[in-house]
Each structure stands twice: as structure tokens, then as C-alpha cells.
Amino acid sequence: MxxxxxxxxxxxxxxxxxxxxxxxxxIQFLLIAxxxxxxxxxxxxxxxTVILSVMMPLVIIGLVVSMRFVVNRLKERITYPRTGxxxxxxxxxxxxxxxxxxxAIGIAMGISIGILGFGLSSGSVAWSYVLIGVAFxxxxxxxALRVGLVRFYAVxxxxxxxxxxxxxxxxxDAVGMAVLFVSFGLPSLIIGLVVxxxxxxxxxxxxxxxxxYEMNDTDVDDNAEEDxx
Amino acid sequence: xxxxxxxxVLEIDRTIHEPARLTIVAILSVVESADFLYxxxxxxxxKGNLSSHxxxxxxxxxxxxxxxxxxxxxxxxxxxxxxxxxxxxxxxxQLSEVVTWLDDNG
Numbered sequence: 001m002x003x004x005x006x007x008x009x010x011x012x013x014x015x016x017x018x019x020x021x022x023x024x025x026x027i028q029f030l031l032i033a034x035x036x037x038x039x040x041x042x043x044x045x046x047x048x049t050v051i052l053s054v055m056m057p058l059v060i061i062g063l064v065v066s067m068r069f070v071v072n073r074l075k076e077r078i079t080y081p082r083t084g085x086x087x088x089x090x091x092x093x094x095x096x097x098x099x100x101x102x103x104a105i106g107i108a109m110g111i112s113i114g115i116l117g118f119g120l121s122s123g124s125v126a127w128s129y130v131l132i133g134v135a136f137x138x139x140x141x142x143x144a145l146r147v148g149l150v151r152f153y154a155v156x157x158x159x160x161x162x163x164x165x166x167x168x169x170x171x172x173d174a175v176g177m178a179v180l181f182v183s184f185g186l187p188s189l190i191i192g193l194v195v196x197x198x199x200x201x202x203x204x205x206x207x208x209x210x211x212x213y214e215m216n217d218t219d220v221d222d223n224a225e226e227d228x229x
Numbered sequence: 230x231x232x233x234x235x236x237x238v239l240e241i242d243r244t245i246h247e248p249a250r251l252t253i254v255a256i257l258s259v260v261e262s263a264d265f266l267y268x269x270x271x272x273x274x275x276k277g278n279l280s281s282h283x284x285x286x287x288x289x290x291x292x293x294x295x296x297x298x299x300x301x302x303x304x305x306x307x308x309x310x311x312x313x314x315x316x317x318x319x320x321x322x323q324l325s326e327v328v329t330w331l332d333d334n335g
Contacts, residue, residue: 014267076299084267085304086260206266 013147014086018079019195022155024067026189033181035059040174078196082203101139126167129180133163136184151191158187234330237323244289245320249274250282254309254317257292262308283307291316 015021035056042048136159144152162183166176245254252272257263263271269279286292291313295306309317 010271080264080266080299080304084270085264085299085306086267087262089259089261206269 009146009148012088013149014083015088016147016149017083017195018075018199019192020071020074020078022188022192023196024071024192026185026187026192028063028067029181029185029188031063032060033178033185036174036178036181040172040178043174078200081205082199101142104135104139126170129163129166129171129176131163132180133160133167136160136163151195155184155187155191159184234326238327241323242316242320244285244291245316247282249278250286253279253282253286254291254313257307257309258314258317260308262306265305265307268307286313289313289316 035052039049039052042052137156140152140156140159144150144156162180166180169176171179245251249272252274253268256268256271265279265283268274268283269276272279274282283292283294287294289312290310292307293310295308297304297306
């Protein structure tokens with residue numbers, strides 16, 4: 001059973017071999033940071049603030065959907081010709097877990113934006129940094145545990161540290177959020193780029209088109225089969 | 230009982246028992262599907278060897294092979310059929326019984 005889990009974990013880890021997931025997650029976080037920075041920039045100006053507030057959910061949904069699409073297209077061009085394609089088997093429990101993780105992200109984001117939007121006390125804003133930091137850490141630690149990649153623990157730790165530091169410093173609302181998401185996005189982006197560079201060096205593309213799948217190939221040593229028993 | 234347990238080894242599914250095919254089936258048993266290149270890397274077999282073993286597994290109805298495209302890249306997608314999964318589970322059970330018997334009586 002342990003070996004079966006190891007095989008399963010290896011197939012999950014295959015998704016992260018190329019660093020593309022981290023790069024796109026990093027870009028997502030940096031774009032969210034940009035959103036908060038713009039919010040701070042237009043503070044006090046009614047029309048841009050309203051437009052930004054309305055756009056926020058659309059921006060997040062748009063980012064999640066488009067980045068998934070972008071990752072898949074990039075994998076088709078970069079990863080699959082090098083290390084092959086594998087899709088995971090997911091039972092209902094795993095699907096429910098993934099859904100719960102997504103809901104947790106949504107709730108953490110919703111709470112933080114709500115706190116900022118309604119302009120609660122600076123104490124609550126400080127707690128929202130810590131809350132987001134903890135949520136970020138939990139998500140990355142979960143992924144690290146699931147696929148057995150140590151680098152995710154490092155990103156998780158950095159997210160938590162950033163959340164706690166910003167909470168202690170009581171950084172002003174939107175600026176703090178921008179800094180927080182930069183501290184999530186930048187390490188993720190940098191690590192992703194390093195992993196991608198290593199991946200490209202280690203795995204040149206393999207051209208299987210000249211090979212084609214031959215049903216009549218007789219390269220197999222079937223005598224060994226007879227000797228086994 | 231002794232003879233029955235040991236004789237069960239003779240009934241073991243030889244299509245799956247061959248080491249290369251056992252590796253292929255074990256990998257496919259934990260994923261939804263995998264392409265030829267992924268199996269090539271994970272098993273360490275040669276292209277000819279892998280295709281030949283896949284062909285044998287397909288012939289037994291244990292593996293389904295689908296040729297498709299992902300973007301412009303041709304893909305040979307393989308997945309374990311229900312019959313293949315069931316044969317693999319039976320194989321594991323049969324071997325486990327023999328190993329348990331050997332542990333108890335060896």
C-alpha cells in the first residue's frame with residue numbers, strides 16, 4: 001500500500017516538475033498585489049475606487065480561470081513533449097477536499113477584502129494579514145504534504161512569516177495587502193523560474209512522431225516470461 | 230491446503246506477472262491515464278519493448294490505447310480497463326496469499 005501511495009504521489013508530483021504552476025500562481029498573486037496597490041493609489045477618488053471594488057471578484061475569477069488555461073497550453077508545448085502526459089485518478093473524497101481548499105481560499109480572500117472595504121479598525125486589518133498568511137501557509141503545506149516537495153514548505157513558511165510581520169507592523173490597509181501578496185507571489189515566481197530552467201536543461205524534447213506506436217514490434221523478451229515461474 | 234495455496238501460483242495471470250507488464254499495470258492502476266512518453270520514462274523500457282508489452286496488454290483487454298492529439302502534439306493515451314484493474318487486484322491477492330503462507334510456514 002505504501003508503494004502504491006508512492007506511485008500515486010509521484011504521478012501528482014509530475015504536475016509540478018516543470019515549475020509552470022508556481023510561475024502562474026506567482027503571477028496571479030503579483031496581479032492581486034497590483035490591484036491593491038491601485039486601490040491605494042486611487043484612495044479618496046470615488047469613481048476609480050468603485051470600479052476597482054466591483055472589478056475585484058471578476059479579476060480573481062478571471063485570473064483563476066485564465067491561468068489554468070494558460071498552464072494547460074504551456075504544458076502542451078513545454079512539458080508533455082519532454083516528460084509525457086498523465087492524468088490523475090480522483091475519488092469523491094479527493095474532489096471534496098479540493099473543493100474545501102478552494103472554499104477556504106475564497107473565504108480568506110472574502111474576509112480580508114471585507115475588512116478593507118468596510119474600513120474596520122487597524123487591529124482587525126492586522127489580524128486579516130495573519131489570517132491570510134495562515135491560510136496561504138496551510139494551502140502550500142497541504143500541497144507539499146500531498147506531493148512530497150520540500151520547496152512548497154519553504155514558500156508556505158515565507159507566506160506565514162510575511163503575514164505575521166505585516167500584522168505586527170500594522171501596515172496601512174491596501175499597501176499592506178499589496179506587500180503581502182508580493183511576498184506570496186515573488187518567491188513562488190522565482191522558485192518556479194528556477195525549477196523551469198532546471199527542467200528544460202534536464203529534459204530535452206523527445207520526438208515520438210518518427211517512432212509511431214508499432215503494434216507488431218517484437219523487441220520484447222518473452223522467453224523471460226516463461227522462466228519466471 | 231498447503232498444496233492448494235502453492236498450486237495457486239500456477240494459476241497466476243502470466244500476462245500481468247511478467248515484470249515489465251507488471252510495472253506498466255502498476256503505474257496505470259494509480260492514474261486515470263498516461264501517455265506513451267510518461268510510461269517510457271517511468272518504466273525505463275525501450276520504445277519497442279514498451280509498445281510490444283502494451284500491445285500484449287491491449288490484446289488481453291487489460292489496457293485501452295487511444296491515439297489522440299493535444300494541441301498539435303500526437304499522444305498515445307493508455308488507461309487500465311475494468312478488466313485490467315480486476316485482473317491486477319486478483320494477481321495481488323493471489324501473490325499475497327502465497328507470500329503470507331510462506332511467511333507462516335517458511
